[in-house]
Amino acid sequence: MDIAELRDRILKQDRRALARAITLVESGRADHRAQAADLLEALRGAGRQALRIGLSGTPGVGKSTFIESFGIFLTAQGKRVAVLAVDPSSARSGGSILGDKTRMERLSRDKNAFIRPSPSQTHLGGVARRTREAVALCEAAGFDVVLIETVGVGQSETVVAEMSDLFLLLLAPAGGDELQGVKRGIMEMADLILVNKADGDLKSTAMRTCADYLGALRLLRKRPQDPEGFPKAMTVSALEEQGLTDAWAQMCELTDWRRANGHWEGRRESQAQFWFHEEVKQGVLAQLQTGDAKAQIAELAAQVAAQEITPSAAADKVLNALDIRTK
Structure with missing residues (x-):
């Protein structure tokens, strides 16, 4: 090549x-x-930068519908949009359906949009290990906005926050105690909470859900990277394409403030360091998948099971063989 x-x-x-x-x-x-x-x-x-937007939400919340509506809204304004959709992989077979292009049929036909589904494989947070590199490629290709869709809500969503400029949490209105369904850690990472499906019979429920989250956000500790009033909760309807203009305006306001106050570049610098450390960790773990290492680990595991050696001593043997000694 x-x-x-x-x-x-x-x-x-x-x-x-x-x-x-x-x-x-x-x-x-x-x-x-x-x-x-x-x-x-x-x-x-190349010096090209896109606005990187991470998007997460519970299954069934309408992430694909939102991304399609939001993507079409952005391309109508002349912006080029890339969507990196991470599909969950089977723990048994390792395969993925990769159906995001099918679910975003209108956006996939837009000449200013690019959709790329990727299998999550076994990577933390439903984000493929190389998604960060795919984002860099999309930036170099001149896309203005890169949307990174993750598998769903979980503690490991920290991963997508470490490759995004903005992190959106998409929620659906429900009849129960919605606040108990989302972990505090996810809310603390979110820059904007969007309550989707605010249409038809669910509109009033969505408004109440949004009010609940606005109240919860006021209880969280203020972050240095946020201006007054952020993070926010808003209602949107991806189906009826309502609320997208207001949501985009809030994203632009937050982005402009962070650029003007030095948080944009600082955030990207810290993210680069994070991924450097991750690459080192993954490189070390890859050494454990070589033939000799796997054979030694299997042999020592059998000795540990038979209580012929302690787990700590067995681990030291493996690390010493790799020349990675604990201090």
């Missing part, structure tokens, strides 16, 4: 080249990883 040619085609906004590059960075083959690293390094100086 000619990395220089691929780089030039991506910078010229060639969609096929972008799709090919994302396939390259998602590959686990050693030669592909080397090529992916070369490509990302070649694109590093």
Whole structure:
């Protein structure tokens, strides 16, 4: 693969080249990883930045419908939108349905939109390990907004927050105690809470749900990266495309304030450090998947089960063999 040619085609906004590059960075083959690293390094100086928006929500909340409506709203304003949708993988077979393009049929036909579903495999938070690199490729390809959809709500959503400029939490109105259904940690990460399905018979319920979350947000500790009044809770209807203009206006207001007050670049710098540490961790874990290491681990595991050696001593043997000694 000619990395220089691929780089030039991506910078010229060639969609096929972008799709090919994302396939390259998602590959686990050693030669592909080397090529992916070369490509990302070649694109590093392009200087293009997109607004990265992470989106999470419980299953059935209407994430795909919202993304499609919101994406069409943005492309109508002349913006180029990339959607990186992470599909859950089967723990048994490792396969994924990758149905997001099917569920976003209108947006997938938009010439200013690019949709790429990726399998989560076994990665934390429903975010593929290489999603961050795919975001960088989309930025280099000149997209204005990159939407990162995750599998659902959970403690591991910290991962998507570490690759996003804004983090949206999408919720649905319900008849029970909605506040008990979402972990505090998720609310503390959210920049904007959007109560979807605020239409028809559910509109009044959505308004009450929104009021509940507004009250809960006021109890949270104020974050230094937020201006007065943020984070906020709002109602939207992806089905009727209502509330999207107001939601986008709030996103722009928050983004502009963070840029003007130095939080934008600072956040991206800390995210880069986070992913450096993650790559080191993943590199160490990969060494444990080699043939010799797996054989040694299996042998020591049998000895631990037979109580011939303590778990700590067995672990030290593995780490010493990898030359990773505990202090």
